[in-house]
Ligand SMILES: Cc1ncc(C[n+]2csc(CCOP(=O)(O)OP(=O)(O)O)c2C)c(N)n1
């Protein structure tokens with residue numbers, strides 16, 4: 001016999017308030033307010049199989065309002081996922097429990113995205129919806145035919161990124177996407193009326209979305225809205241009018257329920273109000289069985305899908321792509337060999353395009369794009385046609401001027417699986433995308449950022465466009481590999497490393513200006529070690545020059561000049577700090593030995609180079625904003641010439 005849906009929803013409410021109470025920390029209001037909507041969604045609409053949480057054709061559910069994390073922990077537990085267990089939930093927000101403060105994708109199956117930074121969940125859901133349609137275009141309905149659901153709060157729909165993401169979703173007509181808005185008219189500071197009076201429904205309609213409203217506590221009305229969303233070809237926003245903290249009789253409807261334990265007294269009152277007589281964390285068998293039964297709902301769909309997969313000629317390739325494995329034997333060696341045979345003097349942004357020509361021809365899983373700088377970022381290759389609402393099979397996305405939205409969408413694509421997304425803008429605008437880059441890193445998502453115009457070398461556009469602190473600030477981010485290749489060969493090597501790194505994002509910092517090919521001998525991937533000796537001192541070694549990107553060429557000319565004065569100088573190219581730091585002590589000491597004067601040269605903030613050069617080393621960089629002028633004039637003006645640098649080194653050697 002079917003269990004009363006109110007009881008199912010109250011199980012979410014009870015678990016949420018009890019877990020927050022036990023932790024004396026967390027957000028009971030949102031899960032209690034959205035319990036009814038989520039119950040209907042998860043018991044009748046969401047296609048998933050708790051016995052196989054990675055089933056590729058499952059629906060994706062994103063809790064964009066990540067502070068309501070107890071909602072998803074309760075849903076996963078109740079529908080029968082192996083984790084979280086009740087013990088995990090009892091450990092909510094404590095060390096060792098997968099029930100972290102906010103949901104983290106790598107801690108629990110069924111948590112498709114790490115959320116909490118408001119707005120980004122919606123934007124990642126847009127990326128997932130792009131991935132779904134793209135893979136559907138490639139593999140057909142038999143293998144790819146699912147939906148993306150997101151729950152967003154008032155906060156998600158205030159954040160700027162929701163504008164970028166919703167604009168893109170409307171433009172691409174991503175009808176598989178449904179955003180359920182927890183329209184409770186409350187945020188932390190109080191009523192939403194304190195800070196906003198916009199018409200969100202009109203705004204979403206203007207983006208080209210289907211918009212429908214319902215009473216989030218009236219099951220029939222929520223069903224009507226969900227059915228309307230399913231029937232409409234556009235992305236849907238469902239405004240669910242809810243009462244935050246519903247069930248807590250004295251606090252519901254107020255900000256007091258948003259982000260604090262309700263307190264023993266109010267929890268007791270809520271138990272009475274909900275007629276929930278069970279002790280904390282105790283769930284009656286009949287309610288658990290009701291939920292488990294709902295969790296088994298899609299088993300038949302799953303089995304039918306498995307049969308279609310077995311019968312599909314695409315099986316092996318589809319599974320390879322969904323697993324994130326590169327094709328067996330993937331390598332850029334032939335392309336790199338062609339460079340050794342016929343050296344090229346090109347900007348590294350152009351070198352990136354050349355590498356991509358080779359990559360995109362052999363990796364069908366790449367989807368490129370740019371935030372309206374395609375011709376400057378060199379992100380589009382000849383074989384890429386645009387991904388549009390009339391042809392989702394395209395492998396190039398015109399993201400428009402939406403850096404944050406682009407980066408978040410790329411996270412969504414990478415998390416969905418089957419796709420390796422890369423996208424470009426100017427390096428200086430990583431600031432616009434940074435919150436999503438941070439989530440790429442935290443979520444261990446393979447997203448490749450093609451960031452061009454990487455220094456004052458971009459020239460006349462001036463200081464607004466010239467990155468200074470960007471390389472260093474990106475290097476400060478955990479689990480992000482920052483590459484700054486010095487020539488066409490290093491660029492290809494760095495691309496290969498970025499593609500091979502399944503468990504994290506990479507930034508490729510690339511030049512606008514041409515650079516000579518410095519690597520002319522066949523070799524293994526030297527960038528893999530992060531830094532390597534490009535030139536060994538001829539005279540007795542007194543100096544080791546460490547440089548990145550466009551300044552490696554300069555370092556070579558400085559070394560030549562020093563050698564002319566009888567001063568032996570190594571040149572170390574260091575395209576990737578993170579990789580170098582991962583080498584053993586012997587390798588690091590061989591490349592950056594004790595004794596010689598260590599000199600860093602990079603046209604950006606010097607902060608941090610001391611870790612390699614020591615306190616007595618010399619750090620040549622730029623700790624002020626740039627200026628508008630041709631690149632050559634700027635390098636001269638700011639002292640990035642051998643004539644300016646050699647005397648500084650000679651003086652330092654005398655100290
Ligand atoms: C980018 C970002 N800014 C601020 C916060 C802190 N924060 C968490 S929840 C919240 C209020 C969100 O209001 P709403 O989405 O309406 O959630 P509700 O109170 O209804 O649960 C804020 C400001 C955050 N998590 N992310």
Ligand SMILES: [Mg+2]
Nearest residue numbers: 154184186187
């Ligand atoms: Mg709210």
